Amino acid sequence: MDESLRQYEQIDNYLKGKLEGEALEAFEKRLQKDRDFAGEVEIHRKVIDGIYAAQEEEVRELIMEADDEVENPELVQKTFWGLYSYAAVITLLLGIGIYFIFFYQSKPQRLYEEYFQPYPNQITEGTRGSVSAILTALPEPQKDTIIRAMHAYENIDFYTTVALLETVDLNIKSYPELLFYLSVGQLGAGKVKHAISNFRQLKKMPDQYFSKEIDWYLALAYLRSDQPEKAKPHLQSIIQNRLPQMQEAKSILHELGE
C-alpha cells in the first residue's frame, strides 16, 4: 500500500499545484509518456470533481425547490402558508438590510459597485489571438498557474486570482496583458492602491492590448477609493476619445454633478 499511497499523495499534490521543481518535472514527464498513469491522474481529478458535486448537490436541490416556490406560489401558499409567510418576512427584512447597507456607502463607492465589471477573460477564453498566445509561450508551471488564476477570475474569486498571479515566477510586468488582469483582480479584491499604481504603469506603456480600458478602470479605482475628483479626468478622457465606455462615463459624471 505504501507505493500506492505515495502515488496518491503525489497526484493530489500535483492537482493542488503543490508539486515543484524536479518533482514536478518528473511528474509531467511521466504524464506524457505513461498513458496508464495519465489515466490515473484523470480518474483522480474526476473523483475530486465528484466530491465537489456531492457537496453542492444538496444546495442545488434546495435552490431548485426555491425556483418552484417562486414559479408556483399558489401551490406553496396552500401547502406551506406558514413557512411561506415567514420566508416573505425574511425576504422583506433582508431587503431592508441590503437597502440599509446600500445607503451607507458613499456615492462614488456606490457608483463603483454599480459599474464595475471585470474585463472578459481573453487569456484562456479569448478570441484575441495574440493575448491568448501568451499561454502557449509560457513554460508549463506558469501556464498552469495562470489558467487557475483566470479560472478564479471568471468565478469572481479575485483573492485567488491576485494570489496566483503574484506567484507567477516571471516578471509579470514584462507581460502587460497579465499585469492588466492582475490590476483588475486587485481592484475587485479591494487592493485599490496596488491596482491604481499598476493601471498607471500600464497607461504609460504604448501599444498594449488594453489601452482603451485603462482610463475606465482607473476611474473606477478612484471611485472605489472615494476620490471622485481624480476619477473625473479619466472619465472626461473616455468621452473625448469616444471610447467604448463613453455612455457610462457620461452617466457617472452626471451623477457626480458635472
Add this chain to the structure above:
Amino acid sequence: MFMDGETIIKKIKQNDKSVIVEIYKSYRNEFIAFTFKNYKIDPELAKEIYQDAFLAFYRNINTGRLKKLESSVKTYLFQIGKFKLHNELKRQKRTGIPVEEQWDLRVDNPDVCRPKEEKDILMQKALVAGFKKLSEKCRQLLRLFYYEHKHHEEIMQIMDYATVDSVKTQKYKCFKKLESVIKSDYTSEDFF
C-alpha cells in the same frame, strides 16, 4: 433580519438553509429580468445561469476563496452571472447554434452527441451516489480536505485523530473507496 457580509458568509458556511434560500430568491427574478432586458435571453437559460452563479458563490465561500465580501451580494452574484452569460453567448457565436438547441440536437440525434461530456455527467452522478454511500466519517474527512481545503493537522484536531499519518491513511482509504465506483464501470480509455 439585518445581515452584513460577514454574517452572510458565516451563515452560508454553517449551511443555514433558510439564509441560502432567501439570498438565492432575493436576486433571482431581478437577474432573469436583467438578462432578458439586456440580452434577450430565454428565462429558462437565465435561470440556469443564475443557479450556476449562485453555486459558484456558495463554493467560493465554502472553499475559503471568498472570505470577505467587498461588494454587495447582489453585485457579486450579478458579476458571476454576467461572466457565465458572456461565455454562453460567446459559445453560441462560435458554434452558431443557441445553447438550448445544441442540447436538443444531442438528445435527438445520438450520432452528434458529445459522448465524452455525457460520460462525464454519468460518472459524476455515479460519484455523487457513491459519496452518499460512504460512512459519515469518510464523507466528513473528504469534505474537509478536498472541499474546505483544511490541512491534515486541522483535520486531525477536528476529527480527533491521534496522528497526521492516521488522517492521511484514512483519507487515502476513503478516496479509494469512492474511486472504486468509477473504476469498476470505466476503463482508463474512458478518460481521454
